[in-house]
Amino acid sequence: MKLLRLGARLRAARKAAGFKTAKAFLKKHHVPASTYSQHESGARTPDDQALKFYAKVFEVDFNWLKKGKGQPFKKITAFKKETLAEESIELSRKNPIDEALLKKILTRYIKIHASPFSLSSIHVITEASARAYCQHTNPIRFRVKNKN
Secondary structure (H helix, E strand, O other): OOOHHHHHHHHHHHHHOOOOOOOHHHHHHHOHHHHHHHHHHHOOOOHHHHHHHHHHHHOOOOHHHHOOOOOOOOOOOOOOOHHHHHHHHHHHOOOOOHHHHHHHHHHHHHHHHHHHHOOHHHHHHHHHHHHHHHHHOOOOHHHHHHHO
């Protein structure tokens, strides 16, 4: 299973629990809209108490929700499995990384701030940095892109 960021796991869990929109979930469970929105967007990390509440309501494993480890569901249905797969794909589409632009930025930064490097050293550093960044920030897209 692909590792999703916390907000994406929360969104996937909500949708798999049958709440198509955050608004439907908020209405039923009386959660403040701004709080949940910040949790799902990743702007704010929910504390363990909130994560336990979400895990219970969405019927997902607490450790999967918090850390992305283990299986998300105790009882998996075709709908839950499909929803989680769709969210994984959607996440990879939402965060396109312009690797060429990242390399240009890194090259310019290194040239300005680290003049003793040779051009070949700058190229090696830039390539490695861009690759590490892409792997860290969007492992799903990066793995798919580099399989070809």
